[in-house]
Amino acid sequence: MTRHRQTVTVTATATATATLLLLAGCATSELATAPPRPDRPWTPDVTTEGAIVPPGHGKRGLTLPPGYSLPADPEVVTRGASPALPARTAQPYTLADLIDIAQSANPQTRRAWNTARDAALAVGIARSTYLPHLTATVVGGWSHSHGQTSDASLAINGYGTLPLANGPGTSNSGAGEVQTLGLEWLLFDFGRREATIAAARQAQIATNVLFTAAHQKVIYAVTTAFYTHAAATARVRLLHTALDNAQHVQQAAEARLHQGQGTILDVTQARQATAQVALRLVQAEGEDENTYLALLTATGVSADTRIGLEDVSGRPLTQDDARLSEDMVKRAVARRPDVLAAYAAARAAHSRVSAARDAFLPSIFMTGNVSYATGRMNLTSVPGIGSDSAPTLNLSANRFSSLVLGGISVPIFDGGLRAAVVKQAQDQSDSAEVTLRQTVNDSIQQIVAAENAVRTGLHAYAAATSLRTASQTSFDAALTAYRSGTGSITQAQLAQNGLLDAEISRSDAYYATLIAAAGLAFGTGALGGT
Numbered sequence: 001m002t003r004h005r006q007t008v009t010v011t012a013t014a015t016a017t018a019t020l021l022l023l024a025g026c027a028t029s030e031l032a033t034a035p036p037r038p039d040r041p042w043t044p045d046v047t048t049e050g051a052i053v054p055p056g057h058g059k060r061g062l063t064l065p066p067g068y069s070l071p072a073d074p075e076v077v078t079r080g081a082s083p084a085l086p087a088r089t090a091q092p093y094t095l096a097d098l099i100d101i102a103q104s105a106n107p108q109t110r111r112a113w114n115t116a117r118d119a120a121l122a123v124g125i126a127r128s129t130y131l132p133h134l135t136a137t138v139v140g141g142w143s144h145s146h147g148q149t150s151d152a153s154l155a156i157n158g159y160g161t162l163p164l165a166n167g168p169g170t171s172n173s174g175a176g177e178v179q180t181l182g183l184e185w186l187l188f189d190f191g192r193r194e195a196t197i198a199a200a201r202q203a204q205i206a207t208n209v210l211f212t213a214a215h216q217k218v219i220y221a222v223t224t225a226f227y228t229h230a231a232a233t234a235r236v237r238l239l240h241t242a243l244d245n246a247q248h249v250q251q252a253a254e255a256r257l258h259q260g261q262g263t264i265l266d267v268t269q270a271r272q273a274t275a276q277v278a279l280r281l282v283q284a285e286g287e288d289e290n291t292y293l294a295l296l297t298a299t300g301v302s303a304d305t306r307i308g309l310e311d312v313s314g315r316p317l318t319q320d321d322a323r324l325s326e327d328m329v330k331r332a333v334a335r336r337p338d339v340l341a342a343y344a345a346a347r348a349a350h351s352r353v354s355a356a357r358d359a360f361l362p363s364i365f366m367t368g369n370v371s372y373a374t375g376r377m378n379l380t381s382v383p384g385i386g387s388d389s390a391p392t393l394n395l396s397a398n399r400f401s402s403l404v405l406g407g408i409s410v411p412i413f414d415g416g417l418r419a420a421v422v423k424q425a426q427d428q429s430d431s432a433e434v435t436l437r438q439t440v441n442d443s444i445q446q447i448v449a450a451e452n453a454v455r456t457g458l459h460a461y462a463a464a465t466s467l468r469t470a471s472q473t474s475f476d477a478a479l480t481a482y483r484s485g486t487g488s489i490t491q492a493q494l495a496q497n498g499l500l501d502a503e504i505s506r507s508d509a510y511y512a513t514l515i516a517a518a519g520l521a522f523g524t525g526a527l528g529g530t
Contacts, residue, residue, distance in 0.1 A: 176375015
């Protein structure tokens with residue numbers, strides 16, 4: 001019997017040891033799913049469609065030769081594709097059309113909207129602390145026990161006892177359940193919940209303001225990208241005109257050479273000038289395509305979209321667009337989203353200080369439960385289930401109970417935790433106030449700088465317009481003189497380059513002024529207003 005017990009003990013010990021070793025190896029065995037070495041590529045498991053899946057859920061790809069490129073997953077492109085705009089032949093897309101599309105298609109506005117909704121839900125969560133918490137718990141089960149007495153003996157009248165190898169066995173089974181309804185209600189906490197709700201309200205205001213700011217940023221980004229692309233398109237158009245002018249000079253040089261009045265040097269220089277303009281045209285066309293893609297990205301639509309855009313050149317620019325009084329600057333600062341958000345954040349931080357201070361005050365609460373137990377499990381206690389524990393009851397009979405308690409909780413000592421929280425909240429409130437002041441100062445600087453940029457752009461456009469007029473006259477005169485034999489190829493080329501630079505400078509100044517005006521509207525918080 002002793003040897004049998006030892007054998008059972010050894011077997012149980014070996015089984016337990018093997019189980020522990022197996023469980024210990026489960027965690028580190030996942031290292032096999034990581035890249036094997038720092039200098040070797042990782043080969044993922046993929047499905048038949050090419051999607052990357054967890055190890056063991058697909059086939060192992062073969063990389064020949066080894067590299068660090070990943071398999072293409074077509075589902076990624078499908079789920080992450082941006083919407084495409086239909087091409088309109090009758091009417092091109094205007095800036096207002098693109099702004100309207102961007103406000104719904106750009107991911108930034110959707111993220112800002114979700115953040116604002118989360119802030120509103122945070123207010124609801126804070127307000128829910130005024131309501132009681134009810135918890136229903138049901139615990140049920142079935143039990144079975146079987147026992148047998150060993151080394152039993154049978155007493156014989158007057159003759160001693162007779163040992164038995166195995167005693168009588170017992171068997172018990174039963175089922176039972178406990179149904180509990182618990183109540184927890186914080187009745188009064190001296191304003192701590194009210195301060196917490198006030199902080200959540202101010203944080204919600206800040207996120208709503210930032211939601212408006214996100215839309216203004218999207219409008220500004222689309223506007224800037226639109227005018228930048230328009231400037232690039234205008235530059236391409238001007239270079240096409242410059243290429244025609246260069247070809248006219250080249251044709252004049254070749255004609256003079258055929259007539260015996262020119263030299264091969266004049267023709268060579270003219271061809272060189274034409275090639276230089278052609279090179280600048282190719283570069284400008286590449287920049288035009290890049291700015292078009294940037295416009296589509298700012299709008300939030302697919303980069304494969306091909307649409308026509310409105311021509312915004314030739315609009316009149318007046319000096320009145322750049323005049324702001326001191327009172328206008330103050331009103332502009334007061335409506336900027338970043339200033340309003342910083343102000344709401346400062347008020348929220350102040351409310352958090354009040355909530356941290358109220359944590360030193362007592363709390364009055366009420367709690368209770370109603371429970372019913374039934375069963376024949378021969379148990380006298382039930383272990384806790386999760387954070388809402390079932391009460392300890394006797395499951396050997398039927399029982400109904402109810403309990404209502406009221407109490408007061410007074411914080412006495414917590415090792416300085418609440419004092420540290422108060423100090424932390426005060427520091428955060430001070431930082432929020434400093435951030436508000438810095439935001440106001442930065443806003444004034446940005447508004448003044450934007451106003452100066454508009455004024456500078458207007459003056460530059462006026463000067464470039466005068467320069468373009470003079471350069472056009474100079475080029476026409478130089479080309480006419482060269483064709484008639486009284487001028488030189490050098491003078492014609494200088495006039496040609498001067499005209500090109502003047503045209504591009506005027507166009508760049510025009511669109512730079514429009515971008516600066518959009519920046520001024522963005523800086524004053526007026527962008528997107530009706």
